[in-house]
Amino acid sequence: MSILEVQVSGVEAVDLTKSYGSVKAVRGIDLSISPGETVALLGPNGAGKSTTIDMILGLTQPDQGWVSVFGLSPAAAVRAGKIGGMLQSGSPLDHLRVRELVALMASYYPHPLDVDAVLGLTGTDGFSKQWTTKLSGGQAQRVRFAAGIVGDPDLLVLDEPTAAIDVEGRHEFWQAMRAIAERGKTVVFATHYLEEADAFADRIVIMARGTIVADGPASEIKAMAGLRTIRATLRDADLATLAALPGVNSVDCHGDTVILSCSDPDAALEALYRSFRGVRDVEVRGGSLEEAFRELTAEHTPATQPDAKEREMMR
Amino acid sequence: MNGAMHMRYEIVRSIRNPLTLGFTLGLPLVVFLAVAGTNRHGTVEGISVPLYFMGAMAAYGAMLAAVQSGGRIALDRSKGWTRQLRITPLRIRTYFVAKIVVAYLVALVSLAALFAAGTAMGVHLAGGRWLELAALLLVGLAPLVVLGIALGHLLTPDSLTAGVGGLVAVLAMLGGAFGPVFTSGTMLSVVKFVPSYWLVQASRVSVGGGGWPGEAWAVVAGWTVVFALGALAAYRRDTARV
Helix, strand or coil, X not given: CXXXXXXXXXXXXXXXXXXXXXXXXXXXXXXXXXXXXXXXXXXXXXXXXXXXXXXXHCCCCCCEEEEEECXXXXXXXXXXXXXXXXXXXXXXXXXXXXXXXXXXXXXXXXXXXXXXXXXXXXXXXXXXXXXXXXXXXXXXXXXXXXXXXXXXXXXXXXXXXXXXXXXXXXXXXHHHHHHHHCCCCEEEEEECCHHHHHXXXXXXXXXXXXXXXXXXXXXXXXXXXXXXXXXXXXXXXXXXXXXXXXXXXXXXEXXXXXXXXECCHHHHHHHHHHHCCCCEEEEEEECCHHHHHHHHHCCCCCCCCCCHHHHHHHX | CCCHHHHHHHHHHHHCCHHHHHHHHHHHHHHHHHHHHHCCCCEECCEEHHHHHHHHHHHHHHHHXXXXXXXXXXXXXXXXXXXXXXXXXXXXXXXXXXXXXXXXHHHHHHHHHHHHHHHHCCCCCCHHHHHHHHHHHHHHHHHHHHHHHHHHHHCCHHHHHHHHHHHHHHHHHHHCECECCCCCHHHHHHHCCCCCHHHHCHHHHXXXXXXXXXXXXXXXXXXXXXXXXXXXXXXXXXXXXX
């Protein structure tokens, strides 16, 4: 490959807009994903995640704006075999055995992976002769995963890939996924599980009400929500007094442990030491992703909501 | 990629559906044996009963096969398979060709079974006539094959299961598959425009000599084009999650 052919763009979306009747599913989002990046799309139901994914895949035409995949239109990228995926709400094709289905998917792509290697990687080799209609929910999900990756696409799109899998299976799924991502693939996945996004994605895009409300690495997202937690051991504390301390937003307690959610942890800490004797085991942490997520996607517009354009310029 | 494996598995999948396949192949055969067996020497509009119903039931079986193959599309759609296929490099043309080939293969088996049963019931035709009859049946089937594909992209599996049998029965009946419905008058000239009419009447022209009149070719071609445009539009529109 000559230097001129090096791909510089992965997925580019500009002013992407889509309405269904009077419902504005996606309201003019801008999104730029570099090749090799693993991006989690987070958001409550109805945030516009699936519609965004459908537009990236070329399954839905945007009303306004455009999207390109490796410099091509989604349709051209699909024809070139650059896109693979695992869509929501699918069950494997019937009247086929597991291995047949994976081999069939491989046959559509110009440079597929070895079918047996994929069966091994996805843990589907143990039941490769089983009929696709006779699988448990977790098995079916793995088969769909195998079918999605066997074409060795450069962009892998997964819409809630672990929705039907138990905790154990989820762990195995992400291990297999990591092996794929390490081969330089671009991965975009939508999920409800925040810990998956936190653990696996290089970058998290949070959507709410058809717009992107936060975009960055997990640590940055947590900071964006502006929350820190102070944990301390404090016997017989009066919760109302604690909640009234400067910089404290809310208070929670478990036995002798009090947990303060703070917008200004420095002020809160100083006030805590001044007001209460016998404070021990103090620990200050960044807020959890879950707290940040709730803050950012709440129905009211959070004061800390970053402006998408502004952040784009700061990069 | 080439579409060879896609084609092979489409055929394999239809064979692995023995209940639907058995019904599609068996029903017209049973009706034929019941009608022709009890009235081997009678005539319908100057044609021997076994011959008339052999052609008519071959048409009925082919129609069932054609529309039911399309109906399988609705099932695939409900499983999200059609959406999954759309993000692979599989070409639309290969997709449609495979659907059409599968429909015709099942129809051919139905045709062969009916011809064999007809021979057993004493139907005699010159070699060329057999070929002519088969050819007209296959050509006359074209609009029904395309209609099946269009319906598969428009309807849900539930409405299709309920609708396909009834729709095919009505089309077959209007065409005269269970005996001529209209033999003269205004209704006869109307019913000649039904997509299935000339298909069912294929056996008649084989006996009476000559092929279809020009009118027949026009009706068959017209419906094929109309349904094909409908199927293509339905496929293009049909990207939504079902």
